[in-house]
Amino acid sequence: MSVYSIKDLEHLSGIKAHTIRIWEQRYQLFSPERTPTNIRYYNDDDLKLILSIATLKNQGMKISKIVAMPRDLIQQEVHKISEGDKSEEDQISGLTLAMVDLDESVFSSILNETIELMGFEKAMMNVIYPFMKKIGILWMTNAINPAQEHFITHLVRQKLIAATDKANVNVEGPLYLLFLPEGELHELGLLFANYVLRSRGIRTVFFGQTVPLEALEEVYHKLHPQCIMTALTTAPESIEVQKYVDRLGNKFKDCTIYITGSRVVGQDISISQNMQILNQFEDLFELAPKAHLKA
Incomplete structure (x- = not known):
């Protein structure tokens, strides 16, 4: 009990x-x-x-x-x-x-x-x-x-x-990669983000929990996504967050990176020019307008 x-x-x-x-x-x-x-x-x-x-x-x-x-x-x-x-x-x-x-x-x-x-x-x-x-x-x-x-x-x-499985996406539209850092198991927020994007016709690849940056980098060079999205809720450790954010920005300079989660929202975290912190779910709706769906 x-x-x-x-x-x-x-x-x-x-x-x-x-x-x-x-x-x-x-x-x-x-x-x-x-x-x-x-x-x-x-x-x-x-x-x-x-x-x-x-x-x-x-x-x-x-x-x-x-x-x-x-x-x-x-x-x-x-x-x-x-x-x-x-x-x-x-x-x-x-x-x-x-x-x-x-x-x-x-x-x-x-x-x-x-x-x-x-x-x-x-x-x-x-x-x-x-x-x-x-x-x-x-x-x-x-x-x-x-x-x-x-x-x-x-x-x-x-x-x-x-x-999410019911959504139709524009297969020729921009691609988002969604993943969680190593050690991060709380995926519901990112699953909802995946739903919001796909329900608006946006292509996504959802990698889910505890993904090493090296593995993501390999996929990144193969798929060439326009955007990457992640959430830092319980990982990495607080003292490692800035270092992790810096690595993320340096490895994926050619796309927009959206990050959210209690490890970064409201924290004194510096981000690179290609990164944006999503403070709340409403921010997601603004960046994900409906994509044009092909018949």
Whole structure:
């Protein structure tokens, strides 16, 4: 079972830690365990309860009414909401609950409903990406079990690949190479970038995880791409990022290089003239207008 700090509960539910503490004292909502240094920590059941409370509050229900309800009735009310029209916050909460329970059926159902309601791209931007961003932070702080992270990554990855396979591209248009550095395993962001490019008719070659620069260089000279795209999230090590970016710019001077990820966004990184940092996914939409498709 995973353990969560009160800040983790705040991060996932949107309810301030101060408010959670007040509710804990006033309504005896939780009985958190404590570390040897007297810091509270919470379990999966506590997380599910606070997510359920957040969902009901988003529907206008008062906290005093919610806490007076038996736990099974709270879950019934949340289930009713899940069967009707849901806000983006409710959809994210539903995905989080399914992740905690490792419930593939519920997770896939919410995912499919969201995509059907919004369309694939909007669902990714407004629900899936914010959800994955929250979960990614918890994963990096060891708040969730790696099995939970792999569970959701696998399901979202399947959706991205299936949607990408449906795209038609201009085979005579510019070519993008997409890859992740050696040691980098978090590919969902780059998979989404691949989808965005191909859905606009742009040719791509997706190399995926942990690609050595020497191997990429060999392919580069064979395919002559106009653009290269990569994401630095957990690799290389922070102290090696500037050196890696410099090598990237020097090896591939004849094309445009787009880089993103927490290792470079908002960091004091120097880039060469042929490089551009994508600070957010919206930047991707601007650089990838629809290509002219051949009949």
